[in-house]
Amino acid sequence: MHRRAFLRSAAALSAGAAGCAEQAAPPGRVVVPFWFMYGGRNRATLETLVQRFNRSQGDVWLRAVFQGDYFEGLAKLRTALAAGAAPALSHVVGEIVPYLAEAGVLEGLDDYPGARALPLHPALGQAGSFRGGAGRPLVVVPFNRSTPIAYVNGRLYGAKSAPATWAELEQTAHALTAPGRFGFGCPIDWWYWAALVGQAGGEVVEPDGRVTLGGAAGARALAFWQKLVASGVMKQPPGRDYNAWEQLSQDFLAGRVAMIWSSTAFVRYLEETADFPIRALPLPRGVRAAVPTGGTHFVLLKSAPDELKLAAWRFVRFVLGADAMAFWSSETGYLPVTTDAALGLEASGFYAKHPNYRVALEQLGVAEPWPWHKSLFRIQRELVQPALEAAVLERLDPAATLAKARRAAEASAL
Amino acid sequence: MRPATPRQPLWLLSPMLAALGVFFVYPLLSALRTSFYEWDLLTPPRFVGFDNYRAIFSSGELLSSLGTTLLVSVVVVVGSLLLGLALALAVHRPGWPAALARSAVFSAYVVSWVSVGLLFLWIFDVDAGVVNRTLGALGLGPVKWLTSTRVAPLTVALIVIWKVTGYAMVVFLSGLSSLPPELQEAAALDGAGAFCRLRHITLPLLRPTAAFVAITSLIASFQLFDVVRLLTQGGPVRSTTVLVYAIYEQLFSDLRVGRASSLVVMFFMILGALTWLKLRAFRAGEPA
Numbered sequence: 186m187h188r189r190a191f192l193r194s195a196a197a198l199s200a201g202a203a204g205c206a207e208q209a210a211p212p213g214r215v216v217v218p219f220w221f222m223y224g225g226r227n228r229a230t231l232e233t234l235v236q237r238f239n240r241s242q243g244d245v246w247l248r249a250v251f252q253g254d255y256f257e258g259l260a261k262l263r264t265a266l267a268a269g270a271a272p273a274l275s276h277v278v279g280e281i282v283p284y285l286a287e288a289g290v291l292e293g294l295d296d297y298p299g300a301r302a303l304p305l306h307p308a309l310g311q312a313g314s315f316r317g318g319a320g321r322p323l324v325v326v327p328f329n330r331s332t333p334i335a336y337v338n339g340r341l342y343g344a345k346s347a348p349a350t351w352a353e354l355e356q357t358a359h360a361l362t363a364p365g366r367f368g369f370g371c372p373i374d375w376w377y378w379a380a381l382v383g384q385a386g387g388e389v390v391e392p393d394g395r396v397t398l399g400g401a402a403g404a405r406a407l408a409f410w411q412k413l414v415a416s417g418v419m420k421q422p423p424g425r426d427y428n429a430w431e432q433l434s435q436d437f438l439a440g441r442v443a444m445i446w447s448s449t450a451f452v453r454y455l456e457e458t459a460d461f462p463i464r465a466l467p468l469p470r471g472v473r474a475a476v477p478t479g480g481t482h483f484v485l486l487k488s489a490p491d492e493l494k495l496a497a498w499r500f501v502r503f504v505l506g507a508d509a510m511a512f513w514s515s516e517t518g519y520l521p522v523t524t525d526a527a528l529g530l531e532a533s534g535f536y537a538k539h540p541n542y543r544v545a546l547e548q549l550g551v552a553e554p555w556p557w558h559k560s561l562f563r564i565q566r567e568l569v570q571p572a573l574e575a576a577v578l579e580r581l582d583p584a585a586t587l588a589k590a591r592r593a594a595e596a597s598a599l
Numbered sequence: 600m601r602p603a604t605p606r607q608p609l610w611l612l613s614p615m616l617a618a619l620g621v622f623f624v625y626p627l628l629s630a631l632r633t634s635f636y637e638w639d640l641l642t643p644p645r646f647v648g649f650d651n652y653r654a655i656f657s658s659g660e661l662l663s664s665l666g667t668t669l670l671v672s673v674v675v676v677v678g679s680l681l682l683g684l685a686l687a688l689a690v691h692r693p694g695w696p697a698a699l700a701r702s703a704v705f706s707a708y709v710v711s712w713v714s715v716g717l718l719f720l721w722i723f724d725v726d727a728g729v730v731n732r733t734l735g736a737l738g739l740g741p742v743k744w745l746t747s748t749r750v751a752p753l754t755v756a757l758i759v760i761w762k763v764t765g766y767a768m769v770v771f772l773s774g775l776s777s778l779p780p781e782l783q784e785a786a787a788l789d790g791a792g793a794f795c796r797l798r799h800i801t802l803p804l805l806r807p808t809a810a811f812v813a814i815t816s817l818i819a820s821f822q823l824f825d826v827v828r829l830l831t832q833g834g835p836v837r838s839t840t841v842l843v844y845a846i847y848e849q850l851f852s853d854l855r856v857g858r859a860s861s862l863v864v865m866f867f868m869i870l871g872a873l874t875w876l877k878l879r880a881f882r883a884g885e886p887a
Contacts (some may be wrong), residue, residue, distance in 0.1 A: 421746070
């Protein structure tokens with residue numbers, strides 16, 4: 186083999202080994218670094234969108250870089266911000282948005298072309314995602330947004346309607362439980378607890394800013410989980426954060442759990458992977474119907490050069506276009522964040538053919554905004570999450586456990 | 600060999616001193632300084648004196664993670680010491696079966712922690728794991744290896760023992776090879792049996808080796824992180840939050856750089872004390 190050919194092969198092998206499948210940016214393009222945070226099918230779909238964007242015009246080249254799950258990616262983003270090496274574009278979970286905005290690291294988007302006229306679903310933009318979000322400078326644009334929904338094994342559940350109340354959910358969990366199989370499974374996780382708190386009629390943070398963790402409603406939510414776990418009909422998966430979610434998906438797919446609560450983001454994955462029919466159902470109501478929204482929002486980082494931020498904004502607009510957003514939603518299960526994408530999917534008959542995708546969209550009617558609280562993510566990570574685990578696993582008194590967390594919030598001046 | 604000039608040793612040592620300064624001393628001094636500040640990496644740091652130290656003591660975080668670390672460490676040290684010694688005694692003989700056994704046991708030591716974590720995640724799965732399936736076949740109830748606050752730290756320790764015992768065995772083999780054979784021969788001639796020789800000759804002479812194994816295992820288990828990150832993420836209910844994982848959580852999850860730094864400083868002091876013990880153990884084994 187000639188030396189040059191050998192070197193070419195070696196370079197190709199090195200690039201392959203490094204997972205560097207992306208083409209180099211053509212000369213003359215503005216190269217925009219974009220840090221994203223999911224793997225598997227969602228990553229492949231996003232990379233397809235990036236390739237389409239890069240082919241659709243000749244000025245900007247978006248370089249998408251995988252940074253682990255949401256929490257790992259967020260840690261890297263913060264470190265990069267401190268080091269002055271943050272990318273121009275990334276996406277972050279809603280709970281951290283108030284903190285990043287108050288820290289002054291997010292670019293204000295109000296003056297970006299078309300920013301205030303995006304045809305966003307009212308529940309999913311900054312205005313609908315955060316209490317008081319409309320009155321604040323625009324700093325986020327929704328990207329992969331979701332709500333929690335229920336998935337059932339269609340072979341076991343049949344064509345019955347969804348459990349409409351907590352009592353019906355409990356009855357269903359008992360009915361579906363069999364030797365070697367739990368009737369119900371749910372990660373002991375802040376997001377699902379927030380759903381239960383809303384359904385029980387509470388608020389994690391009151392409109393006046395007091396951290397009440399739902400008060401009596403928070404305790405009722407926790408007690409409901411405890412009851413299901415203690416009666417042996419609910420599986421709480423091991424691990425924390427997305428490890429627990431993934432574990433529960435595997436249990437569901439393996440037939441070890443008949444019904445799970447998970448994100449609408451898994452619709453496509455579960456439908457394609459399961460060897461049984463999957464049905465998606467809305468969550469039940471308590472004293473009221475309520476679900477939180479989840480997923481992430483696009484953010485531009487203020488520290489990036491203006492040229493890169495403007496170029497990044499073009500990608501944001503591209504993704505929010507009706508076709509791109511419909512593709513993103515239909516390939517993943519995430520909500521179509523723009524009304525024209527949702528209408529397009531409806532008009533094309535997509536929802537009639539794939540009714541599981543419609544469940545989260547219809548639930549948006551009862552979606553509740555998150556409080557705009559600077560320490561919301563600390564309330565989540567430091568106070569609530571450990572308290573939930575402790576209460577369920579060690580069967581602690583829910584009211585006392587949450588009261589202790591509230592006192593910790595007061596002591597830390599959260 | 601005499602140095603050509605009085606400064607020559609310093610020049611020869613300077614590359615290593617520079618590396619130590621940049622990668623160890625500077626970060627440590629930086630952590631010490633940061634431990635007196637409240638800082639989230641995003642907004643300017645604010646001097647808070649000893650508040651971070653007060654917070655890690657008063658919240659019980661330091662004691663809790665130190666307690667977990669000590670529990671795991673004690674189980675790891677005792678387990679790897681006994682198992683390593685037993686295996687070394689069993690395979691300290693010529694022939695290919697013993698050589699094969701030595702290689703097999705040591706191979707676990709060179710496997711990456713990430714692979715070990717993923718492997719044991721499957722093995723200890725409460726429903727589908729091979730351990731609980733085997734127990735189930737024997738009519739024994741499922742054990743919550745990773746989901747019980749009481750069992751999870753022991754599971755982590757068990758995995759570390761599996762991983763480091765090969766290293767302990769090799770060190771003990773080296774110790775056994777260095778023992779003077781004439782003592783064993785003389786004792787055998789005097790009528791001492793195998794157990795008697797083990798108890799009165801081999802074990803006492805292996806004491807410095809055992810001290811070395813114990814201290815290195817202790818330090819290794821104090822630095823435990825990967826397997827916790829992969830298997831339990833510090834849970835359930837912080838029951839496997841060892842010191843290094845607590846530092847990681849404070850820094851990367853909770854955005855509390857100051858508190859993470861105060862934990863680093865405390866961790867350094869504990870490791871310093873352990874290293875001092877290690878040096879003392881070495882010196883105790885040296886001839887006067």
